[in-house]
Amino acid sequence: MAKKEKTTEENLVIVESPAKAKTIEKFLGKGFMVKSSFGHIRDLAKKDFGIDLNHNYQPQYIVSEDKKEVVRELKSLAKNADTVWLASDEDREGEAIAWHLSEVLELSQEKTRRIVFHEITKEAILSAIESPRAIDDNLVNAQQARRVLDRLVGFELSPVLWKKVKPSLSAGRVQSVAVRLLVEREREIFDFNAESAFRVSAIFTIDEGGKKSDFKAELNHRFKTLEEAKAFLNSCAGADFKVNSVVKKPSTKTPAAPFTTSTLQQEAARKLGFSVGQTMSVAQKLYEAGKITYMRTDSVNLAKSAVSAVASAITSEFGEKYVKVRQYRTKSKGAQEAHEAIRPTYPDNPSVSGSAQEQKLYDLIYKRTMASQMSDALIEKTTVNIGVGPEKHQFVATGEVVKFDGFLKVYIESSDQEEDEESATFLPAMKENDALTLKKLESRQRFSQKPPRYSEASLVRKLEELGIGRPSTYAPTISTIQQRGYVVKEDRPGTPRAYQFLWLEGEAVKHEERSEMANAERNKLFPTDIAMVVNDFLVSYFPNVVSYDFTARVEQEFDEIALGNLGWQKAIDEFYKPFHQQVEETLEKSDRTTGERVLGIDPKTGKPISVRIGRFGPMAQLGSSDDEEKPRYAPLTREQHLETITLEEAVKLFDLPRDLGTYEDKKVVVGVGRFGPYVRHDGKFASLKKGVDDPMTIDLDRAIELIEEKRERDNKKYIKSFEEDKDLQVLNGRWGPYISYKKKNYKIPKDTEAADLSYDDCLKLIAEGDKTKKTKKGKTSKTSGTKKTTKSASAGKKKGSSTSKTTKKAK
DNA sequence: CAGTGAGCGAGCTTCCGCTTGACTT
Numbered sequence: 084m085a086k087k088e089k090t091t092e093e094n095l096v097i098v099e100s101p102a103k104a105k106t107i108e109k110f111l112g113k114g115f116m117v118k119s120s121f122g123h124i125r126d127l128a129k130k131d132f133g134i135d136l137n138h139n140y141q142p143q144y145i146v147s148e149d150k151k152e153v154v155r156e157l158k159s160l161a162k163n164a165d166t167v168w169l170a171s172d173e174d175r176e177g178e179a180i181a182w183h184l185s186e187v188l189e190l191s192q193e194k195t196r197r198i199v200f201h202e203i204t205k206e207a208i209l210s211a212i213e214s215p216r217a218i219d220d221n222l223v224n225a226q227q228a229r230r231v232l233d234r235l236v237g238f239e240l241s242p243v244l245w246k247k248v249k250p251s252l253s254a255g256r257v258q259s260v261a262v263r264l265l266v267e268r269e270r271e272i273f274d275f276n277a278e279s280a281f282r283v284s285a286i287f288t289i290d291e292g293g294k295k296s297d298f299k300a301e302l303n304h305r306f307k308t309l310e311e312a313k314a315f316l317n318s319c320a321g322a323d324f325k326v327n328s329v330v331k332k333p334s335t336k337t338p339a340a341p342f343t344t345s346t347l348q349q350e351a352a353r354k355l356g357f358s359v360g361q362t363m364s365v366a367q368k369l370y371e372a373g374k375i376t377y378m379r380t381d382s383v384n385l386a387k388s389a390v391s392a393v394a395s396a397i398t399s400e401f402g403e404k405y406v407k408v409r410q411y412r413t414k415s416k417g418a419q420e421a422h423e424a425i426r427p428t429y430p431d432n433p434s435v436s437g438s439a440q441e442q443k444l445y446d447l448i449y450k451r452t453m454a455s456q457m458s459d460a461l462i463e464k465t466t467v468n469i470g471v472g473p474e475k476h477q478f479v480a481t482g483e484v485v486k487f488d489g490f491l492k493v494y495i496e497s498s499d500q501e502e503d504e505e506s507a508t509f510l511p512a513m514k515e516n517d518a519l520t521l522k523k524l525e526s527r528q529r530f531s532q533k534p535p536r537y538s539e540a541s542l543v544r545k546l547e548e549l550g551i552g553r554p555s556t557y558a559p560t561i562s563t564i565q566q567r568g569y570v571v572k573e574d575r576p577g578t579p580r581a582y583q584f585l586w587l588e589g590e591a592v593k594h595e596e597r598s599e600m601a602n603a604e605r606n607k608l609f610p611t612d613i614a615m616v617v618n619d620f621l622v623s624y625f626p627n628v629v630s631y632d633f634t635a636r637v638e639q640e641f642d643e644i645a646l647g648n649l650g651w652q653k654a655i656d657e658f659y660k661p662f663h664q665q666v667e668e669t670l671e672k673s674d675r676t677t678g679e680r681v682l683g684i685d686p687k688t689g690k691p692i693s694v695r696i697g698r699f700g701p702m703a704q705l706g707s708s709d710d711e712e713k714p715r716y717a718p719l720t721r722e723q724h725l726e727t728i729t730l731e732e733a734v735k736l737f738d739l740p741r742d743l744g745t746y747e748d749k750k751v752v753v754g755v756g757r758f759g760p761y762v763r764h765d766g767k768f769a770s771l772k773k774g775v776d777d778p779m780t781i782d783l784d785r786a787i788e789l790i791e792e793k794r795e796r797d798n799k800k801y802i803k804s805f806e807e808d809k810d811l812q813v814l815n816g817r818w819g820p821y822i823s824y825k826k827k828n829y830k831i832p833k834d835t836e837a838a839d840l841s842y843d844d845c846l847k848l849i850a851e852g853d854k855t856k857k858t859k860k861g862k863t864s865k866t867s868g869t870k871k872t873t874k875s876a877s878a879g880k881k882k883g884s885s886t887s888k889t890t891k892k893a894k
Numbered sequence: 895c896a897g898t899g900a901g902c903g904a905g906c907t908t909c910c911g912c913t914t915g916a917c918t919t
Binding site for chain 2: 099100101102119120121122123124126127129149150171172175176177179180226229230232233234235236237238239240241242244245250251252253254255256257258367371379552553555556559560563567697698699702704708713714715716717718739740752754755756757758759761763768770814821823828830
């Protein structure tokens with residue numbers, strides 16, 4: 084620290100991200116020191132909204148706990164610099180960061196320059212330095228309006244939910260709409276009735292001068308009933324088949340735009356199976372290593388220098404005719420385009436070192452970027468119509484031939500739709516009136532598809548489409564709504580469904596019933612009952628705030644503020660006055676809402692059965708609380724919903740716990756507890772497998788299997804213990820081996836074989852662990868309250884590692 | 895950790911966007 088102060092740099096440049104700072108420092112060279120603010124440095128205080136409602140919404144900003152150190156350092160560096168260059172992003176948030184910096188660092192106007200660039204290239208930086216400007220107060224005000232609005236909505240609505248639904252719930256401009264999308268889709272699925280029809284498919288053979296080729300064709304009509312399908316198959320037996328027409332049509336395919344945050348998240352989910360959070364953290368690694376450009380962006384634009392580098396990479400690899408330089412336009416609402424699209428920093432690097440995940444994601448980004456500057460693919464589509472004797476329906480065969488592959492050479496975008504089993508392929512040459520032989524003919528009953536549930540990535544796409552949320556918040560929003568208990572992400576195995584199958588064997592039509600798994604879901608988002616109750620409450624009392632276009636409407640206002648046409652406080656006032664009124668009225672008028680439904684009378688006891696949300700989630704109640712006898716309660720299973728459960732299903736919930744029999748002379752009982760369905764045996768519990776086992780139907784054999792599996796796991800969990808002290812154990816946990824001692828857990832260094840640890844080794848590790856825990860605690864208690872332990876502890880640790888010499892001296 | 899759900903009351907919860915580590919049993 085002392086050394087830095089001596090060699091005063093004349094210029095201090097402040098950007099948002101440390102990785103960016105490193106790169107830019109290289110471009111600028113001597114006389115420039117480049118530092119980062121690590122994003123926003125101040126935020127509204129939590130107390131009293133951080134907004135003075137009696138004084139024109141005056142915001143109260145405070146430096147966040149984890150930014151104090153950064154601010155201290157920047158302040159001292161700014162003091163010693165001749166010129167401070169505020170180089171945060173050129174969007175609303177970036178402008179606000181520049182303004183907060185100038186306020187907190189007490190920068191004088193003469194000394195301060197605001198510069199912006201949209202790409203991290205030497206030319207862009209140097210030209211930015213050439214044309215500095217002042218901070219745009221209007222843009223800053225637009226950000227203040229955005230911030231204050233979000234705080235007011237979030238901190239007024241959430242407490243209404245605590246009183247009317249359940250404590251600790253949350254509501255907000257973004258998350259509540261995300262939840263609404265899921266709830267409404269789930270209800271569409273509830274209401275969906277699958278219809279079925281019979282598709283007919285055939286395999287024909289054509290004789291091309293002795294060479295026989297087979298190809299597939301499908302009838303251009305679907306039959307409503309089994310009888311109609313049967314009749315048609317019958318009429319095909321022994322019929323003549325001939326080609327009625329052959330139509331060839333050229334078409335082109337164009338590549339997709341380079342990646343933005345949202346499209347990267349979607350493609351990484353589809354092609355690599357990454358969650359949106361995973362994608363972001365792997366991308367962060369690549370970005371920090373200088374391998375890709377910034378990963379939180381809404382822009383599809385590529386730097387000019389990148390486009391030419393990509394073009395020359397394509398030329399050298401595939402030849403000039405594969406190059407087509409293209410400029411893409413951002414389609415998404417509210418895009419602020421402060422950065423480039425996500426692309427390889429060096430487009431001539433087809434691969435990188437790093438973890439398998441990093442390599443895969445880089446490969447995806449590399450190929451997508453390349454493809455975006457490549458030629459269209461030229462396709463020839465062929466449609467062949469085939470007549471069946473005198474029948475009016477025709478068979479249709481479609482073929483696709485790639486005449487020129489273009490961008491398809493490197494990249495094909497995936498889609499969420501499950502592919503039709505037979506996608507178009509190559510067809511043999513045919514002409515009108517060619518005779519065909521029928522090789523195979525079958526018809527199967529197909530059911531219409533219910534509306535698809537959202538995955539993390541498809542929800543992000545929908546939010547982006549509605550202009551809700553930002554690239555930096557997509558992943559956190561998804562995890563917030565899961566943490567609040569509004570959403571669970573899981574697999575559902577589906578249920579077996581019978582379908583009818585017909586085929587032609589010789590001249591005879593055969594028929595059998597077959598079975599398929601229907602409605603299976605993998606890694607999808609399911610709204611909970613809490614989500615449904617909360618959503619209905621918000622929709623009925625605050626329809627304006629949770630409407631799909633609320634964000635779009637306020638964004639228009641923010642734009643007006645940014646243009647200087649509207650005062651931010653006036654805009655907020657116009658929203659807040661009626662909104663606050665709404666809140667007050669709702670608190671007064673609305674009843675507590677529990678989603679209660681009375682299902683009917685239990686045939687066994689004659690008592691009423693109802694369902695509602697209780698303290699611990701959705702449950703069923705048998706009997707009324709006015710009765711002398713206390714009511715019985717039972718939690719709903721994960722697949723059941725308050726609004727769809729039937730009396731019969733609810734009655735069965737009270738059959739639990741169920742006696743399954745005995746195993747090793749001890750009772751085996753199945754029930755549903757706090758952590759879901761379980762099997763109990765000999766005082767031990769084993770959880771039922773989610774989506775596989777059903778507590779209502781599970782049998783003894785399966786229960787024993789679960790008990791044995793649990794035993795196996797428990798055995799593996801235990802590594803060793805010591806005669807000297809029974810409290811000390813070496814165990815296997817989720818993150819590998821650890822030491823457990825007197826209800827506390829301790830880390831084992833990575834290079835140590837856990838099984839080889841001696842008693843003394845363990846004691847040493849425990850002593851070390853206690854030491855670090857104590858020092859952390861010391862620093863925490865100084866700063867603030869209980870809940871912030873993790874945050875301030877990390878701030879404390881950072882301090883320790885970056886300036887370790889000084890801390891040692893201090894001790 | 896495992897069949898909870900009374901009623902009272904204190905004290906707490908909560909938003910969105912911009913950043914990165916630290917660290918989990």
